[in-house]
Amino acid sequence: MSRGWTNLLTRKDILAKLEKFVVSLPKEKEQLLQEKLSLANIFPASSSPTELEIGCGKGEFIAHKSKVEKNVNFLGIETKQKRIVSIIQKLDLVANDNVKLLRLFLDQDTTKILPSACFQKIYINYPDPWPKTKHHKNRLINEQFIQLISDLLAKKGVLQIITDDQNYALQIAETLASEKKLKKVTAKEQERLLANRQSTYFETLKLEQGFAPNFFLYQKI
Numbered sequence: 382m383s384r385g386w387t388n389l390l391t392r393k394d395i396l397a398k399l400e401k402f403v404v405s406l407p408k409e410k411e412q413l414l415q416e417k418l419s420l421a422n423i424f425p426a427s428s429s430p431t432e433l434e435i436g437c438g439k440g441e442f443i444a445h446k447s448k449v450e451k452n453v454n455f456l457g458i459e460t461k462q463k464r465i466v467s468i469i470q471k472l473d474l475v476a477n478d479n480v481k482l483l484r485l486f487l488d489q490d491t492t493k494i495l496p497s498a499c500f501q502k503i504y505i506n507y508p509d510p511w512p513k514t515k516h517h518k519n520r521l522i523n524e525q526f527i528q529l530i531s532d533l534l535a536k537k538g539v540l541q542i543i544t545d546d547q548n549y550a551l552q553i554a555e556t557l558a559s560e561k562k563l564k565k566v567t568a569k570e571q572e573r574l575l576a577n578r579q580s581t582y583f584e585t586l587k588l589e590q591g592f593a594p595n596f597f598l599y600q601k602i
Contacts, residue, residue, distance in 0.1 A: 390470055395466060395469070395470075397474070398469040398470075398472065398474065399465075399466075399469065401474055402468075402469050402472055402477075402480055402481060402482050403465060403469070403481075403482045403483075403484065404418070404423055404481050404482065404483050406483065406484065406485065410490075410491075413491065413494065414490055414491070414493070414494065416494045417494055417496075418494055418495055418496055419496050420454070420496050420499055423454075423456060423481050424454045424479075424481065427454055427479075429452055429453055429454045429479070430452075430453055430454070430501040431453070431454040431455070431456055431499065431500055431501065432446075432453055432454070432455050432456070432500060432501055432502040432503070432504070433455075433456045433457075433458070433495075433500045433502070433503045433504070433533065434446075434455065434456070434457045434458065434503075434504040434505075434506070435458050435487065435503065435504070435505045435521075435530075436458065436459065436460075436505060436506065436507075436508060436521075437457040437458065437459045437464070437468050437482070438459075438464065438506065438507070438581055438582065438583060439464070439467050439468065439471070439581070439582045439583075440457075440464075440467060440468030440469075440470075440471040440472070441471065441579060441580075441581050441582055442504065442506055442579055442581050443455050443457045443468065443480060444468070444471040444472055444477060444480075445579035446579065447472075447477045447479050447480045448473075448476050448477060449577070451479060453479065453501075454479045454480075454481070455479060455480045455481075456480075456481050456482075456483065456500075457480065457481070457482045457483070458482070458483045458485050458487060459482065459483075459484060459485075460484065460485065460486045461484075462484060465482055465484050468482060469482070487521075487526075489525065489529065492529045492530075492533070495533055496533075497532050497533055498532065498533070498534065498535055498536070499533070499535050500533050500534055500535060500538055501534075501535055501538050501539070502538060502539045502540075502541065503530055503533060503534060503538070503539075503540050503541070504541050504542075505521070505522070505540075505541070505542045505543070506542075506543050506581055506583075506584070507543055507544060507545065507581065507583045507584065507587075507594075508520070508521040508522060508542070508544065508549075509521065510544060510546035510548070510549040512546065512548070517552075520549065520552070522542065522549070522552065522553050522556055523556060524556055524559060524560070527540075527556055527557065527560050527563075528560065528562075531560060531562040531563055531601060532562075534601040535601065536601055536602075537600055537601055538600070538601045539566065539574065539598055539599070539600050539601075540557075540563060540597075540598070540599045540600075540601075541574070541596070541597070541598050542557075542596075542597040543584070543594050543595065543596055543597070544594070544595050545584070545587045545592035545593060545594050545595065546592075547595070550595040550597075553595075553597055554597065557597055557599050560599075561602075562601060562602055563599040563600065563601060563602065564599060564600055564602055565598070565599055565600075566598045566599065566600050570598075571596065571598045574598055575596060575598075
């Protein structure tokens with residue numbers, strides 16, 4: 382393990398937090414695709430509603446949310462081990478005991494190992510905009526992905542996406558409008574859902590550069 386990841390905690394602390402917060406998954410994709418996760422296994426002995434963050438970044442969002450909403454379980458997904466370690470450095474073994482993390486690259490296949498129709502909210506904060514036109518095909522948000530994510534939401538569950546890239550925002554708006562399983566929440570409901578929201582590291586950085594966020598909140602019909 383790189384010592385660069387342990388600048389705030391000892392190796393023993395890091396290992397303890399990895400064991401506490403990270404759900405063990407097979408490394409080989411063939412074995413991984415045979416998995417079928419359930420909330421009962423991820424959060425044993427808990428009947429609290431569960432919310433999902435896709436792409437936790439440096440972990441500010443999930444660390445804050447899970448502290449102020451103790452009656453909710455939070456599952457976070459990140460692809461890189463270095464980011465997983467960065468996230469757990471912001472988590473407290475007691476104060477954030479309602480958090481679990483998955484190191485997982487989401488695609489059409491791996492999404493199927495997640496429990497379906499059970500997440501009360503799904504958050505996607507500042508997905509990579511891939512600003513060059515030739516790279517747009519790499520963007521996370523497209524019609525196929527939104528269909529998959531919609532299937533993970535419980536009935537009346539809410540999908541929240543934030544981006545500060547205007548071109549990406551146009552694509553996201555068009556994609557969400559075409560998904561028949563989702564409807565846009567009212568302005569009043571959006572204001573309620575965004576109250577006391579914690580800004581992420583990337584949001585603060587972009588705001589300083591003059592890039593305002595675009596918020597998209599849609600509810601499962």
